[in-house]
Amino acid sequence: MEQAAEAPATVPPAAKPALKVNRLTYCGKTGALYGVWVKQLLLTIITLGIYRCWGKTNIRRYLFAATELDGDRFEYLGTGKELFMGILKIIPGYLVVVGIYAYLNSEHPGLGSVVFIPFIYLIPVFMYSGYRYRVNRTQWRGIRSRMGGSAFAYGGKYLGGMFIQLFTLGLMAPSVDLKRWEYQASHMQFGTVPFRFKGDPAKLRAVNITTLLLAIPTLFMSRLWYKAALEREKMRGLALAHVRFRLTAKAGDYIWLALGNFGLILITLGFGAPLVMNRNMHFLEKHMALGGDLAAFNAEQVALGGAGDAEGLADVFDVDLGIAG
Amino acid sequence: MSRAKLYDGKQARPIDVLIDAQELDLVIMTGNDGTPLRKWPWNEVVVMSRPEGGLEGVLSHRVQAECRLVIDEGVWAREIAMKLPAKNPLPPMGGYIALTLGALAVLAALIWGAPAALDLAVRAVPRSWEEPVGDLASESFKTGGTCKGSQLATDALDRLATALDEDKGKYKITVVNDGLVNALTFPGRRILLFRGFIDQSTTLDEFAGVLAHEVGHAHYRHPFRGFARQVGAQVLLGLIVGDAGAITTATDAANTLLMLQGSREFELAADAYAVKVLAKNGFGTGGLATFLRKTEAANKKSHGDLDMPEFMSTHPVTDGRIEKLQAEIAKLDKKQKRLPARIINDREWNAIKAFCR
Numbered sequence: 252m253e254q255a256a257e258a259p260a261t262v263p264p265a266a267k268p269a270l271k272v273n274r275l276t277y278c279g280k281t282g283a284l285y286g287v288w289v290k291q292l293l294l295t296i297i298t299l300g301i302y303r304c305w306g307k308t309n310i311r312r313y314l315f316a317a318t319e320l321d322g323d324r325f326e327y328l329g330t331g332k333e334l335f336m337g338i339l340k341i342i343p344g345y346l347v348v349v350g351i352y353a354y355l356n357s358e359h360p361g362l363g364s365v366v367f368i369p370f371i372y373l374i375p376v377f378m379y380s381g382y383r384y385r386v387n388r389t390q391w392r393g394i395r396s397r398m399g400g401s402a403f404a405y406g407g408k409y410l411g412g413m414f415i416q417l418f419t420l421g422l423m424a425p426s427v428d429l430k431r432w433e434y435q436a437s438h439m440q441f442g443t444v445p446f447r448f449k450g451d452p453a454k455l456r457a458v459n460i461t462t463l464l465l466a467i468p469t470l471f472m473s474r475l476w477y478k479a480a481l482e483r484e485k486m487r488g489l490a491l492a493h494v495r496f497r498l499t500a501k502a503g504d505y506i507w508l509a510l511g512n513f514g515l516i517l518i519t520l521g522f523g524a525p526l527v528m529n530r531n532m533h534f535l536e537k538h539m540a541l542g543g544d545l546a547a548f549n550a551e552q553v554a555l556g557g558a559g560d561a562e563g564l565a566d567v568f569d570v571d572l573g574i575a576g
Numbered sequence: 577m578s579r580a581k582l583y584d585g586k587q588a589r590p591i592d593v594l595i596d597a598q599e600l601d602l603v604i605m606t607g608n609d610g611t612p613l614r615k616w617p618w619n620e621v622v623v624m625s626r627p628e629g630g631l632e633g634v635l636s637h638r639v640q641a642e643c644r645l646v647i648d649e650g651v652w653a654r655e656i657a658m659k660l661p662a663k664n665p666l667p668p669m670g671g672y673i674a675l676t677l678g679a680l681a682v683l684a685a686l687i688w689g690a691p692a693a694l695d696l697a698v699r700a701v702p703r704s705w706e707e708p709v710g711d712l713a714s715e716s717f718k719t720g721g722t723c724k725g726s727q728l729a730t731d732a733l734d735r736l737a738t739a740l741d742e743d744k745g746k747y748k749i750t751v752v753n754d755g756l757v758n759a760l761t762f763p764g765r766r767i768l769l770f771r772g773f774i775d776q777s778t779t780l781d782e783f784a785g786v787l788a789h790e791v792g793h794a795h796y797r798h799p800f801r802g803f804a805r806q807v808g809a810q811v812l813l814g815l816i817v818g819d820a821g822a823i824t825t826a827t828d829a830a831n832t833l834l835m836l837q838g839s840r841e842f843e844l845a846a847d848a849y850a851v852k853v854l855a856k857n858g859f860g861t862g863g864l865a866t867f868l869r870k871t872e873a874a875n876k877k878s879h880g881d882l883d884m885p886e887f888m889s890t891h892p893v894t895d896g897r898i899e900k901l902q903a904e905i906a907k908l909d910k911k912q913k914r915l916p917a918r919i920i921n922d923r924e925w926n927a928i929k930a931f932c933r
Binding site (some may be wrong): 290294324391442 | 581583584585586587588589590624625628629630631632634642643644646672675676678679682683686709713716803807
């Protein structure tokens with residue numbers, strides 16, 4: 252065999268230049284992160300919750316600054332004040348919802364959930380604007396990433412997708428899910444360089460159908476395999492100039508991450524939160540890769556107030572729903 | 577002089593630079609020919625990140641805030657570190673202890689102070705505002721249908737409730753055609769009596785005892801206060817703990833305990849109130865206790881001897897509750913020996929008994 256390798260019978264095709272693989276490096280220290288976390292927890296209690304915005308920001312700053320790509324650290328540019336102003340704007344709505352919920356539930360246990368029906372539309376709106384907020388506050392090599400698009404339009408698309416899923420019994424899930432991501436990705440840019448996304452729903456068709464068929468006997472656990480495949484496809488189709496993305500996490504990895512995190516929180520009564528944050532970051536470090544020569548990659552700064560601030564409500568809601576928060 | 581990377585905030589490509597940490601300024605020069613690019617006085621240098629765990633240090637400038645100067649760990653230690661204010665060590669332990677004590681004090685103040693503050697707020701709400709809320713809330717308990725009752729019985733019930741109320745408020749009493757042995761009070765002096773309760777009341781004293789207890793809830797505005805506490809606790813705990821993951825579960829538990837505490841307190845207050853007003857209106861004060869004992873016995877029969885610890889129950893365990901009731905009665909008996917005439921006669925009582933027939 253070795254001989255064969257040394258003297259190939261046929262001339263190999265011209266070798267494709269090897270794509271340089273770049274990985275994220277997370278260097279966060281548990282002790283330091285605990286310092287940030289405990290301080291924000293105590294101050295949050297003392298200030299009746301007001302400090303939470305600043306505490307959350309400090310934690311993100313720490314996590315970003317401890318993450319490096321191709322020799323350069325990320326920076327989180329958000330501020331506590333921004334989060335606080337955002338919360339002030341939604342507090343009246345929050346009070347009304349909690350009030351109705353508590354009232355209905357105290358009188359008719361279970362009925363309170365009715366107030367959450369509008370959230371079928373609002374949750375994707377919040378998700379989008381929260382994600383957009385974080386993208387717009389992320390910087391690397393002195394260049395900010397940007398995200399525009401309308402959270403309300405995204406919410407509408409999301410709802411439309413839900414109806415399609417309903418009528419096709421989930422068969423269209425790959426197209427619907429990738430279309431949603433396409434909307435997000437096509438509104439993202441790093442400096443002047445736009446992200447592009449071209450997904451292939453056909454790649455997800457088999458895993459979608461198999462896991463749908465197994466959904467009921469496995470109590471929907473099988474869908475985790477589809478979800479993991481979807482996340483991988485979302486990254487596979489993403490590009491930033493010549494830079495490509497790759498996610499290697501399999502369903503088992505996600506399950507292991509989630510079970511571990513859940514166990515940690517449970518055993519520590521919530522005080523293991525920094526350990527969970529570290530685990531999430533190490534998960535990204537392990538499973539995320541960027542292909543392409545980052546030294547050759549360039550982007551120019553986009554002035555603040557440009558794309559992305561078109562919507563008056565932009566970045567108001569910053570809701571953590573993603574795993575890496 | 578050492579090498580470093582400068583990101584000028586205009587483009588993502590680094591500029592190779594030489595840095596010279598002089599006495600007063602940090603001088604940045606082009607890497608190939610040493611042409612000066614920037615001169616940052618040390619007091620205008622901003623530390624973005626210190627080098628740690630193999631990561632490089634990052635500096636910026638107060639005015640040229642978009643610039644990032646990335647400096648290798650070794651160079652930082654040799655040339656930069658001593659020019660910068662010392663890195664804040666971990667905050668002193670004393671700081672954390674003070675913060676912890678402060679947080680505990682705030683939590684304690686909330687647990688004991690918040691119900692009182694909310695009660696004050698509730699007092700500012702006119703009673704008439706409660707009425708539509710009470711109507712709405714009680715509606716779903718009437719699914720078994722309501723009993724019409726004779727004019728004699730309805731008048732007697734209304735008169736009795738108003739008489740038992742120290743404020744002489746006007747009540748809306750509905751009898752639900754349901755075997756449940758219970759009576760419920762809703763905001764706005766709305767009371768639901770279940771047929772099962774009327775059937776189980778063998779004497780007028782028992783009946784009046786339970787009704788006086790319900791009037792006590794209305795008198796102290798317990799339903800509305802309980803509602804305000806629940807909303808208050810949820811909003812407050814939500815704001816404090818927010819999306820801190822599993823801690824929310826702990827908050828839910830704390831919230832529930834807080835509510836149970838409130839309802840226990842409310843039940844005992846309504847019992848004490850009942851004893852006080854019953855005597856004034858010519859009823860025997862022991863009726864409520866007798867009725868409670870009777871329902872407890874019935875409950876034990878149907879649920880087995882499953883005793884819940886007192887703090888876990890919305891209604892205090894009857895033994896403890898009856899003891900407290902008897903203490904109230906003993907207190908009262910010292911003051912008042914002779915009962916005035918009852919405000920309900922036997923004919924009216926029989927009409928109430930026949931409400932659903």
